[in-house]
Amino acid sequence: MKYETENIITETITEVAKKTLTQLSLHTIENANGTKLIVSNLGAAVVSLFVKDKQDKLTDVVLGYDTHSDYQADEFYLGTVVGRYANRVAGGTVVLDNTTYTLHLREGGYHLHGGLEGFNKKIFQAISFEQEGKSGIIFKYISPHLEEGFPGELQLEVIYTLDDEDVWSIEYKAVCNKTTLINLTQHTYFNLSGNPSNTIDDHQIKILSNYYLPVNKLQVPTGEIAAVHNTPFDFSQPKKIGEDLLKDNEQLQLSNGYDHSFVLEKQHTPILKHAVVVKEPASGITMDVYTTEPAVHFYTGNFLQNIKGKNGIIYHKRSGFCLETQHFPDAPNHRHFPSTVLNAGEEFYSKTVFKFSVD
Template sequence: MNANTITVKNWGEVDGKHILLYQLCNKNGMTVCITNYGASIQAINTPDKDGNMADVVLGYDDVQGYVNDPYYTGAIVGRFANRIDGGLVTLDGEQYQLTVKPGGFHHHGGAIGFNKKVWTAKHFAQEGKTGVILQYISADGEEGFPGELSTTVTYTLNNKNQLTVDFKATTTKTTLVNLTQHAYFNLSGQAGTSILGHQLMMPLQNYLPVSPKQVPIGELEPVNGTPFDFRQATAIGERIEDNNEQLILSAGYDHSFVIKTEDFDGLLMAASVTEPVSGRVMNVYTTEPSVHLYTGNFIEDNSPGKNGAKYMRRGGLCLETQHYPDAPNHAHFPSTVLKPGKIFKSKTIFEFTTNTI
């Protein structure tokens, strides 16, 4: 391949709305497929150390798979990713009750979050890159949130094998925003296999321990001396079954790690993941203050996937860049409040390369 191309195909209908699948391709032959259902990443084909291409994300062959999906596979999560204890929030002196799960917490945007919405989309091609711009307008009061929220996510693939995810959001009333991309990665390219052998490095000093509701208790806990220390590359499976209260509570890793304690626009490294056999490496950079590590602990074995694959528990790894969970209940956490006239912005880069050593 010697050109950046984009193709679009009809992918069916949901609620009478057209669903499209966009394939972005760079000059190296790397491809990324995006659908406007849930603004989801459907596929990422990237080379291993020998140049062999394979798909490194979990997903489905058709839109019905995403309609039925219980795992937020590949989707954009919003308005508020992760959890808010109790779901009762106060903004500008007014209380709002957000949609809550039976456990007593708001989760991943509510009963019907951004992952189950049809987004409007348009594609673009520029020198050295191609992309898709998707927009969803969330009505005032949707899932209990105040304000009409206009959210745009732009996916861009360049010739450095970088997939950039840019968020922008504006609101008509003071509201809460915490957006994330929820792709499940398996860098082996072998669907239906475990990610426990992936080597994870996160240059991060602290993580957020959680309550039995899996909601942060408000403390920033040092990773030193714990199974949460990934400052040196470590196999994900090396300590995941340790007799550690936090790992037991969450059935594995399902925790946020602190990248920064104050908001600023600069990109910082969140994580680097290496799959030793294929040699594939994914580096993650973000402007967000935290990254949530989820090791697919609740994927059911034999879950249906692409091309006849059967996905397994811990068969995919999420690195969800976002603000801290439960931020509205912790004044010392970076704020997730968005006011009218202000623009929420966020950038995350997923960079794919190989390690031949």
């Protein structure tokens, strides 16, 4: 295993630290097969992920930017950790321990992805480690009481590990001194062809789920847990991402494509579950996703438009897809959804695994 780091001096975008210089860094982890993960401590962003294709050629399978300033300006959460609450919470008002808290709201009256400046814009402390057959980085951040409206000081660790079996694992650990909400995810956009000038329409995907969460016009779950059978949301058998995208379906029209959570379990357990299999026929690269989370949010990059990415490539609609393992969106407003409440002093733990192979 090999680990490298590069320091870069730039400006933060936080209002408090605006115009002050802060050290940012890039970190590279490489395994015995040459698989390489390049990440930034700004938002714990995955900048590049090189895996071998069927021609034994290293291929970068994620979307990203060339500079830290691009990540500072990013509005699409490319490659970053999202929190304190990933996805949407309608209304923005939550009651915890008999106290009402108001979260940051977007136009339309919903909270999204941690607020105006969520974890995707935070500078993490990065600590490297090496063990037999694997190495990684521990990212640490302390989120203060009432940051973006969330109660309590939250101590967060995000651990990226790459092993010699071409497995990239993500572990989240957190503890808070007040009862709070937490829903964390990783927002990497994948294109397993290695060329995001191509859409992801021909990727074959299987989602091990029989249910999904329909949404309203704000893309907030209605509360219904709907069967995927006989709908464009049925990925119980492998099919092309683009196969049903143009079908006359209200849910696809509301979201401009797939932007929905698929239910892996209605009652949350800590078991690591096989969630998704994706294969890109041209490259031969297969990605298997496992998670302890009760849902995976499948997003097909519907709102990417004319985004300048790495190496001068322009990202457009469906240049990449996200598989955001998480709890259900808007869970605080639906008692039958698995709870996203983290009690004071309790430890939050979650794990997601991306395993790469070639056929």
